[in-house]
Amino acid sequence: MAIEIKESFQVAAPIEKVWNFMKTPESLAACMPGASLARMIDEKSFVGAVKLKVGAITAAYEGTMTFIKLDDAAHELTLLAEAKEKGGGTVSGTISAKLLALADGGTDVRCESSVDLTGRIVQVGRGMIEGVSKQVIQKFVAAVKASLETAEAASAEAAGATAEAGVAAPAAAVPPVVKEDSINVLEVVWNVIWGAIRNFFRRLFGKS
Numbered sequence: 001m002a003i004e005i006k007e008s009f010q011v012a013a014p015i016e017k018v019w020n021f022m023k024t025p026e027s028l029a030a031c032m033p034g035a036s037l038a039r040m041i042d043e044k045s046f047v048g049a050v051k052l053k054v055g056a057i058t059a060a061y062e063g064t065m066t067f068i069k070l071d072d073a074a075h076e077l078t079l080l081a082e083a084k085e086k087g088g089g090t091v092s093g094t095i096s097a098k099l100l101a102l103a104d105g106g107t108d109v110r111c112e113s114s115v116d117l118t119g120r121i122v123q124v125g126r127g128m129i130e131g132v133s134k135q136v137i138q139k140f141v142a143a144v145k146a147s148l149e150t151a152e153a154a155s156a157e158a159a160g161a162t163a164e165a166g167v168a169a170p171a172a173a174v175p176p177v178v179k180e181d182s183i184n185v186l187e188v189v190w191n192v193i194w195g196a197i198r199n200f201f202r203r204l205f206g207k208s
Helices: 015-022 025-031 120-124 126-165 185-204
Strands: 002-011 035-040 045-054 057-071 076-085 090-101 107-118
Touching (some): 025 126, 057 090, 107 126, 120 126
Antiparallel strands (some): 057 076, 076 090
16 A cells, blocks of 8 residues: 655754754654664664554564665755564655755755555555554654754753853753654544544534
């Protein structure tokens, strides 16, 4: 089953800071729910894993991700992902991101992913898989924004304080990202279903 997802979001941080964050495997793994970085193969390839928790059962997917495009000038990247699950399921596809500088000093991030799934997971249906994927991406975006924007605010505050004192500003530490160690599929699926119910009644009663 092939799934395509597009997502865009804005980060209140300079484009170079966001770019350096997005092309660093450790940063990406730290923000993705259920993901972990096992080891680096070389400067463009790494081994990672994702855990999916369904009630008391946890399924783990492990595979490689490779940067097949890293354009520092255009601020564009593409990741090729290939992973397997012990039960026989597979995940393969690409994830692309393009960054654009905003007039206010922030950054616009545009992401596209095209993923092919096989195994038991496809039995839940395309609509549910797309809904779950969007929920996971929303959590990833929230973690990215929290990490970068908190660090940027801390840098600005430190720069202001040291400017008044007439000394150089120290580099602000990036706060650790608090994330789930696995993706609770049941919780995410419930959010998808509840969202569909709310939208149905809004349309029924003519509310936007």
